[in-house]
Amino acid sequence: MAEFNKMSEMVIAGDFAGVKALTQKMIDDQVDPISIINDGLMPGMNVVGVRFKAGDMFVPEVMMSAKAMAAGIELVKPLIAESNMPTAGKVLVGTVKGDLHDIGKKLVNMMLESAGFQIIDLGVDIAPAKFVEAVKEHKPDVVGMSALLTTTMLSMKDTIDALKEEGLRDRVKVIIGGAPVTQSFAEQIGADGYAPDAAAATDLCKQLTAN
Numbered sequence: 001m002a003e004f005n006k007m008s009e010m011v012i013a014g015d016f017a018g019v020k021a022l023t024q025k026m027i028d029d030q031v032d033p034i035s036i037i038n039d040g041l042m043p044g045m046n047v048v049g050v051r052f053k054a055g056d057m058f059v060p061e062v063m064m065s066a067k068a069m070a071a072g073i074e075l076v077k078p079l080i081a082e083s084n085m086p087t088a089g090k091v092l093v094g095t096v097k098g099d100l101h102d103i104g105k106k107l108v109n110m111m112l113e114s115a116g117f118q119i120i121d122l123g124v125d126i127a128p129a130k131f132v133e134a135v136k137e138h139k140p141d142v143v144g145m146s147a148l149l150t151t152t153m154l155s156m157k158d159t160i161d162a163l164k165e166e167g168l169r170d171r172v173k174v175i176i177g178g179a180p181v182t183q184s185f186a187e188q189i190g191a192d193g194y195a196p197d198a199a200a201a202t203d204l205c206k207q208l209t210a211n
């Protein structure tokens, strides 16, 4: 349908008002709300992910696209029974203890949400015990930790160790990210994965929740 393509283009362009208006028009025209998400909004965000990874789009543009997509989702959400909402999995995220940086984490959240993941964001300065508590409460598929300081990255290992001590490590995948974090650090502390940016984080979560 040409309107789906138009909607994808509007998401890519970060056209908040356009996406909102077109979503409402489609709802008025009785288009299936799940199809609006899967055939209109998602394909646009997928393109954004690819372009961001290739360096053809930058953080502010990605945020505009994610906001445009969210405007569409807001309108269709009430029309879809909770259980039918397409969900790719549940991701629990937090910035680790002692660290207050959250801009990158918010970007990761937006991209994941746009890809259909349910996000539980614990916030910043999250101690290992708090991650453990939240894993018990929310039973996520993936735990994502963010750190921007070389001093706070060490708390990522403490959190993984705490999950092990509580017998929860095998029940969740753990991914880490943030400017000072690397793939080799992820391997060193026993995380399941590392991603350098929000688009790669989305790919990683898709991969880890695929089975």
Ligand code: B12
Pocket: 059, 098, 099, 100, 101, 102, 103, 104, 105, 107, 108, 144, 145, 146, 147, 148, 149, 150, 151, 175, 176, 177, 178, 179, 180, 194, 195, 196, 197, 198, 199, 201
């Ligand atoms: C903005 C900023 C701040 C803001 C934070 C505001 C906020 N709400 O986040 C404020 C002013 C509060 C701040 C404070 C401090 N900061 Co500061 N800050 C920055 C700055 C300029 C930008 C960070 C940022 O937002 N980048 C943009 C986002 C989009 O990128 P990103 O965070 O890397 O996220 C991407 C990826 O890393 C990845 N990612 C991120 N999280 C996750 C999580 C997962 C699971 C995955 C898979 C991927 C992933 O995806 C994201 C999107 O693509 C950096 C410098 C820099 N260029 O990085 C310094 C920087 C990180 N800060 C630094 C320092 C030293 C501090 C302070 C200690 C300064 C001070 N003396 O008070 C305090 C510490 C406060 C604390 N306890 O946390 C240093 C860290 C040095 C180091 N190696 O340890 C840096 C590198 C600056 C520098 N060159 O010295 N800071």
